[in-house]
Amino acid sequence: MSTISVHQDQTSVRTLPAGVEPAQFDRFLALVAEALPTERILTSEADLRQFRDPYAFETWTEFTASAAVLPTSTEEVQAVVRAANEHRIPLFTHGQGRNNGYGGPAPRVTGSVVISLREMNRILEINDELAYAVVEPGVKWFDLHEALEAGGHPLFASITDLGWGSVIGNSMDNGITYGPNSQDFGAPCGMEVVLADGSLLRTGMGAMEDNPTWHLYKRGLGPALDPLFIQSNFGIVTRMGYWLTPKPEVVHPFFVTAEKEEALGPLMETLRRLRLDGTVQGIPSFRNTLLLASVITRRSEWSDSDAPLDDATIDRIAQETGIGRWSGRGGLWGDRVVVEHNYAKVKAAFEQIPGVTVTGEPIPFDQIGSREHYYERILGGVPSMDIHNVVGWYGGSENGGHLSFSPVIALTSENAVESNRFLRDLVEREAGLDYQVAMFSVSARVMVNVVMMIFDASDEAQTRRAHDAVKLMVREAGKRGMGEYRAHLDFMDLASDQFAFGDHAYRRFVEKIKDAVDPNGILAPGRHGIWPEAMRPDRSQA
């Protein structure tokens, strides 16, 4: 993978994948052009810019595409995959490619052809009786919400923070949503998948023709394959069921504010108990002062120093903004009497911790869309872009960038405090950046600590320092038994290296599957550290 051939033609300078000859690439494009109109085959540098890591500099040549195609149907995806399989062209797929902290829509392998599914955006079904939708990969949270509202459906979706993302794309990376069925990735069910030879697979009960339980039952006869297509490169999901929830009587958001840093341990203990006994559902989360401050203020309002903000300054921000040192939020859904009982439990439990206040009120479901706070709307399935502002802490909204480092932590006081100390120390010491973290309780037993490495994306040195610091964090966290739930393109291999039990038994097993189901290695090579045989890196140093 060290040689990259650059191919110049009339319209563009192309970065072809290593080992691919220009003529071979042209034959591939010619085959694609038989299936897709030319305006949905992009090869110019200008057109391809939108498919780069949004925070990469012009001169960074990694993770750039040779072309992008925008199919609008499963048949077109199949045609592209067949052409790539015939001509040995590496592909990389996204739904909307909006998760910028992990590389956005950019491909892992330089010179890959990006299959952008942004225009494959039909909602194929909304079933009121059985409470599910079937979507294509280009369907955004905004689209799904609009369709539910426009059709007057008595249902809402569990959604994520930013409405511009893809329902399928988020699910394909174990992304977080907040609704009642978000816990343990509960909403996706039943997939249609284009395999490496261009053929179609349906998972679960969908493997039987006309079986109405395809999107209703999480298993099938034989092993369930849905999870195998998540965070992998064994197929391209072109259709998926997504479970919805009947609109409840009320939604009850709750907001937890802790004045003191040392509340973290007791907060996590309390949260776990409320999760395990079923009082709190969905995915509640906690953020530290500087992450939430980043949504509503700019760093320059608080300090002129480049050094990471000290505790005295953070305390000042915590007090003046009212954010506190830790800010938690979650939701309760259901009948008013049940929700009020559970809210009283939540409030009493958290307020036993010194300096902690819990607020919130029950909201009749039909009023949720007109609430001022975006988080309250999100709990009711109403998407927004409000928190996108978070990235502007250093660089302002024009130049804000971020990387995410996201280890999974056991939900205990001890683990929370120790991992937080360790992560903060690394961010401040190695990257020289402020420590900004959001902790998501994706199940009753763990939290995912998303460390948002926010930087000024116009400052190349700072951007590189953020990359380097995260790489160090991946290694250091790995030594302490902390694994990432998801990794940026730039350290997918490194993150995967940390899962070394049994001489990397897990990776050797999934790479056996990779070679069996994609023998030419064309589907997203390298995604989450899974490489096809011909491109497998020398890991003797890992």
Next chain:
Amino acid sequence: MSTISVHQDQTSVRTLPAGVEPAQFDRFLALVAEALPTERILTSEADLRQFRDPYAFETWTEFTASAAVLPTSTEEVQAVVRAANEHRIPLFTHGQGRNNGYGGPAPRVTGSVVISLREMNRILEINDELAYAVVEPGVKWFDLHEALEAGGHPLFASITDLGWGSVIGNSMDNGITYGPNSQDFGAPCGMEVVLADGSLLRTGMGAMEDNPTWHLYKRGLGPALDPLFIQSNFGIVTRMGYWLTPKPEVVHPFFVTAEKEEALGPLMETLRRLRLDGTVQGIPSFRNTLLLASVITRRSEWSDSDAPLDDATIDRIAQETGIGRWSGRGGLWGDRVVVEHNYAKVKAAFEQIPGVTVTGEPIPFDQIGSREHYYERILGGVPSMDIHNVVGWYGGSENGGHLSFSPVIALTSENAVESNRFLRDLVEREAGLDYQVAMFSVSARVMVNVVMMIFDASDEAQTRRAHDAVKLMVREAGKRGMGEYRAHLDFMDLASDQFAFGDHAYRRFVEKIKDAVDPNGILAPGRHGIWPEAMRPDRSQA
């Protein structure tokens, strides 16, 4: 697979697997004997009888083993697998092998060596803080409950009807349990697996050494493999996490009795609504008159006729036993005030249906173990063997046998009524047996209809008729888009044949995985229709 060589030595007549020479088999046994004491290597006909399909006749030669081994540690399992891989001996594994309706502990391929994990029965961990246990495959529901009680743990397990089964074994086949985290197979998390070459794999976060979230987080970095080892033959699970639930204030069983057959549709509509809005958790279930009558009476008490009982007789049984035509049951767990609110909803909703009565009362959790009704105890995690009596309808407790046919049905009135009519007709017409069914709402959106084909297992003709009828049902159900959640050894292939979308794309995909991860095809060949290349049947007629 048509030739079976029978090898006679001093102690036994062995049915060796097709293509395996006696000397080859002896070399395998000699290698196993280096790792296991001889008393845990069984080869005599008498010793092997316990590993047959419990309802097979002596003269039926299919599904019989050549030997059985009883390892007590993962290392011993590895040694057996390595020996089998070296000498190309097919294996078949069970935990306790107690699900008699699907073949019990018997192997799919005649002459296989059974790995019985019954004596690998340690509970490796019970974690009070994070509410999970880690068990070996021989751990029974009885064992887990006893350990929780003996240790004074504040937790209980979601369990199944019969306490003699294995926690892992049940999970490996998508078996049903009833507790709060049973829905959508929520309890298992994190596995250790012996692969076909004898090496060890740890799934999820366990793929990282010393990662404390192995049994806490349902995914990992890269594709999640737990579901891939369920209903497959890609590895032998020797360790698994199982999530537990903190003991709630009260358990509130509810019992639904419907006088009339035609209540079925409205019952299922009501159940779905109560499931989708979160009122009812766990796995509620409904049984018809004759299935429940079979637990407490014998057929001879009601009729002398061999013909399937007619509706007049069923009505009489329904009334005299008090069972009704449909009997539903479920549980609510939590704070008394919430549970009482939800129970009132359940009662009001079901009792809107003519002829339906709902009963039940809240039980403080510490009193659940002393309740008379086994189902109430089961809701509190206290196992029993009470319903094993169900199989004696025709043959009495000595000679009772059963086969299960278990399609997954969308949870709507129309699907429930139509599938019930269709299944009853086939059972009565083709098998000449009474129609006995239990319907389990394993998610809010489906039920699994377990048709219990109960027969007199001392009557060979009736037993064969039951097998033949189920085979017909598998085919006919398949034509109507109804797929089984699990199949008996005798029709695993037939059940798998029904999943034919894309020229059997699903099976071709999983068989590619099979060949990649078990190239010698030694692990449970044929399990759920997945065959290794060398043994793959001619499916041109399928």
